[in-house]
Amino acid sequence: MKTPKRLQPLVDDGLIDEVLTQLMSGKEAQVFVVRCGEDVRCAKVFKEAKQRSFKQAVQYQEGRKERNSRRARAMSKKTRYGQKEQEQAWLTAEVDALYRLAAADVRVPKPYGFVDGVLLMEMITDAEGAVAPRLDDVTLTHEQALRYHDKVITDVVRMLCAGLIHGDLSEFNVLVDAEGPVIIDLPQAVDAAGNNSAAAMLERDVNNMRAYFGRYAPELLSTHYGKEMWALYEAGELHPDTKLTGHFTFSTHIANVDELMEVIDDAKEEEAERQARMRDDDDSDEIPQPY
Secondary structure (H helix, E strand, O other), X not given: OOXXXXXXXXXXXXXXXXXXXXXXXXXXXXXXXXXXXXXXXXXXXXXXXXXXXXXXXXXXXXXXXOOOHHHHHHHHHOOHHHHHHHHHHHHHHHHHHHHHHHHOOOOOOXXXXXXXXXXXXXXXXXXXXXEOOEHHHOOOOHHHHHHHHHHHHHHHHHHHHOOEEOOOOOHHHEEEEOOEEEEOOOOOOEEOOOOOOHHHHHHHHHHHHHHHHOOOOHHHHHOOHHHHHHHHHHOOOOOOOOOOOOOOOOOOOOOOHHHHHHHHHHHHHHHHHHHHHHHHHHHHOOOOOOO
């Protein structure tokens, strides 16, 4: 096929020898099957921000570490330079996550490099060597559903121990190769320790998997792996080889609304006093003007 414009520089540099076919085109990127020497790999070409339909939600980006202080300030102020750097940070998030998760023994495509918005990575294939299907495209037996669910939960635990949450996990971004599930699509990966929505996103990911596999193994529908996992993580007791039970004891404590409102009122009062002190400090720093 004709080499796409975005892949031509990689062909010119010898990173890709031939573009074989387009594999898919989604809201975030286009994926091509390419030949690199003796190997057949995937080239994921991320779309530019103005062409993408998936919004770079603050909810996903919260907590991501930015080592360069100048870049971090620009990103927070949304300057032109900051927007450019924020875009680059979003694009490299999946690359960083893949390397991090591969090192943690999570079943993800092996990354081979990231050049000019193009991610070169392993092509996941089925037992016959064809492109592996998505989980949503396969029919499972009861035994397969239980086994695959266990594999996914094991990988989610390893991801969490590595400090990451997928954030958008479903049957549409899990491939099935000869050995079972392989998790894909990680540009929105969430920082587990620094994101206030981390617990909710983890539970949503796990519950999506519960709902899917529960079609074939209904006993999974009564499990609560997400809550169990997060409770152990918060307590510092979650490890990559932790064996979960799927059981979780829900609190029966009834919240005291009056007590909660008092805490909120106290916090508002403290904030009002802090703002007043800041205004007083600003006034005292003003240079007197001559009459």
